[in-house]
Amino acid sequence: MHEPQHGPDRRTFLRATAVTGAALTFGGLSAPSASAAPGGFPDYTYLRTLLTPSQLRYNPTGEIIFPTVRGVYDKLANPLGRYYLYYAPHDAPGGVCLAYGDSLEGPFTEYPANPIVSNRWDPHYSVSHVSSPHVMWNADAKEFWLYFHGENTTTRLARSKNGVDFTYDRTVLTTAMLPAGTTETSYARVFRHDLPALGARYVMLFMVNNTTNHRDIGWGWSADGRTWTFAQTPLVRHSDVGAVNIGGPHLLTRGGSAFVVYNKDKGSGGDVMITEVGADFSLRRHLGVFYDSRGTAPDNGRSASPAFGTDGGVPYMVYEAGDRLAGSIAVARGR
Template sequence: MTLDRRRFLRSASAATAATAGGTLLALGEPGATPALAAPGGFPDYRYVRTLLTPEKLSYNPTGEIIFPCVRGVYDRLPTFLGRYYLYYAPHDRPGGICLAYGDSLEGPFTEYPRNPIVGNVWKPHYSVSHVSSPHVMWHAGRREMWLYFHGENNTTRLARSKDGIHFRYDKAVLTTAMLPAGTTETSYARVFPYRLPDRGARYVMVFMRNDRANHRDIGWGWSADGRTWTFDPEPLIDHAAVGASDVSGAHLLRRGGRTYVVYHTDKGSGGNILITEVGADFSRRDHLGVFYDSGSAAPENGRAAAPAFGTDRGVPYMIYEAGGRLSGVIAMARG
């Protein structure tokens, strides 16, 4: 299917959604009715501008940054540097969890002057080659920002903060030993408040998993407290089921009482962000196709990845990696 054809179908879907009074819910965030729609009735996000470029950052050990996560903090923290905190990281050693802040999801974002806020050595807890892939969840019960990040690629860790800047280490929450034998990577995790009553769960995790076949899939797990997890031994999204060599960078979305996972493919498989409906209990596997088409021009250069979502004054936004892996920027698209 051509890009123009996809956009025509999205426009038709949007008209149906608008007639039905459809709204966007980027898990836990209120949204606005989109004028255009992607599969599932989500907005047809369009690239607007670059938010962060490695060469313009003071903390730039490797010339690359990945995996943005944006959180509104103005209604959650007693004091804050800006209405929105944008977390990101280099990937290659030493990596480092970084923070930028701004008053609008349109930007501009200002680099926190003392990055990284979490490094690859945190005595006595760990000393690893790199830490990366920050995902921050607001824990309403604890009134804390919970940071999930990886380092090494076989371990996902948790740290917690009262102000979103200064974190205290908690524990490792996911390792390859918790999945079937032969698993080699468990990283790029995102965690969301989500109730699964039959499993006694209040939180769900989606993450990238790899094994000796060296084709990356999306895994998932559930937890009662966000700290101790149970993981499905089978992939949530199998790379082969969506015609890709690798999939990664998953994010959970809900709309109209339905649950979806979006994730990106490797550039060799299109470099796009895809969407799958997984059902309220994660038993469904309805692969709906392209959620976001990467453009051939800069800064995307045929690859869009690791999306995060937010809503600012009723307008939905997607913050994502644009460009080749380890040679891209953090970009913003508006719905």
């Protein structure tokens, strides 16, 4: 299937090709389909900027990336707010950070003791930077599981009962687990998703790079979220969608199928794209543009690393807005 051309009909194309169904699932949370796009995904419209580096106390590099938002009001007795928003600078020293708020529309308050995970954690590691925090609520363990990278070759896992204080667990992904020539395995997100044929209950999506210096979307599966098996070929290749690089993947499920959304052309502008992979990840159906980045601030032609949640039944997308390493964290509301 050819990718739609840039123009006003791109979302019409997406609605026409999306699989029908009654609900959307965002990282394990379900919400009604938006009425503006019956039988399709919501149209997301920029609402506001949530975090700007210059307004943060912990701001070692003037940049932040890779937001993840989690509702904690139904998991913690006395949370700091209804929602926890995790993010990080990327450049050294990085550092996993937390903000909290009572609405996905903001405002969010910076946690005063950021970073909650730094680039040195004795005796486990000492690296130039840690970044790309993805926090999953593990209902089996009743814990928040944090997946993060540092260096770009290594993805790690830490665990927490309260979403703030984490205990180191293990390394879960390295370049050595992928084919020879792999140079990066980072920006991982993990989702509860059953793959019975593989004996798996969790799926990991991540960015993979190799000596050709074109980034693709890799994937793996696990029974417990700790020990992983990884596909040795990409789930989505940059060439599949006419991109130089793709990254920042997130899983959505809907109508009995699964979809991967991801940013196109990392570092050089671009939109958020969508590919249907099917419930068993055997399908590769490229559906085009999921979110059309705006040419005005804060997007300035680039939207990336989307994360999703619902608030009062309304779907939201939290994402990187603006040039890579020079942007902010923004929220868009679905309709």
